Amino acid sequence: MSSLREVAAKAGVDVSTASKVLGGGRIRVSEATRGRIEAAARELDYTPDPYAQGLRTRRRGAIAMAVRETTNFVFPEIVTGAEDEAESRGIGLFLVKQASRDAAARLLSLMRQGRMDGWILADEPPSDDFVAEALRYGVPLVTLNRLGPGPGPWVCLDDEAGFRAQADYLVANGHKDVAFVEVRPASFLSRLCADSFIDRMKELGGCVELLGGRFDGDDAEEVAEALLALRPRPTAVACGGTQGAARLVEALSARGVRVPDEIG
Incomplete structure (x- = not known):
């Protein structure tokens, strides 16, 4: 597999420019330069290293959706919609089933490990204060089908x-x-x-x-x-x-x- 340095050399740019263009970073370059970098990456069969990108950007490139059960008739459409959107943004989606015992404590512990860039809670929270507790620890979180008092953000049908x-x-x-x-x-x-x-x-x-x-x-x-x-x-x-x-x-x-x- 070719290295980023080889791609940059072939495109006639420095390594940092090639890295930002191929990694989706914010950088102002001409369309011609961007085209040369992308063409060089394709020609050399270069694929960015997600682990190295994660170390640099502190992002994992993955989010998780937590559900209480997997037999709910509605969940397949919800999961499919989330998967499609995640794929369009180049990130992975993992499905996590809440534990049957001590669900709130176990799910919060998993969230705090920081393995995911964010979480979708696709059901009622496992406890009344769960969302507030997760946000207090800085967990990026959005809840689905939850409308009630307390912190957000949430997405809910009418x-x-x-x-x-x-x-x-x-x-x-x-x-x-x-x-x-x-x-x-x-x-x-x-x-x-x-x-x-x-x-x-x-x-x-x-x-x-x-x-x-x-x-x-x-x-x-x-x-x-x-x-x-x-x-x-x-x-x-x-x-x-x-x-x-x-x-x-x-x-x-x-x-x-x-x-x-x-x-x-």
């Missing part, structure tokens, strides 16, 4: 609008007596979703029976039994999470309930 739209849809299709399955254990976000749906249903003259279920839907059988035991039986049900909703449809179908004909 869940309030989404759940109000669900209520609008159900009422427009003739459903006034409905059930809502709130994600349990409850979080700031799950309560926000439930409150948005219930408040909108009340505005539209509807009635809501509140149930609770796990986000992953592992208790879908129990939720189905509780739903079918309600009197009068709701004509439709809305859920706070996609996984729980899918599992609930399966549980209802297994009990002979036609979805959406009997329960929308």
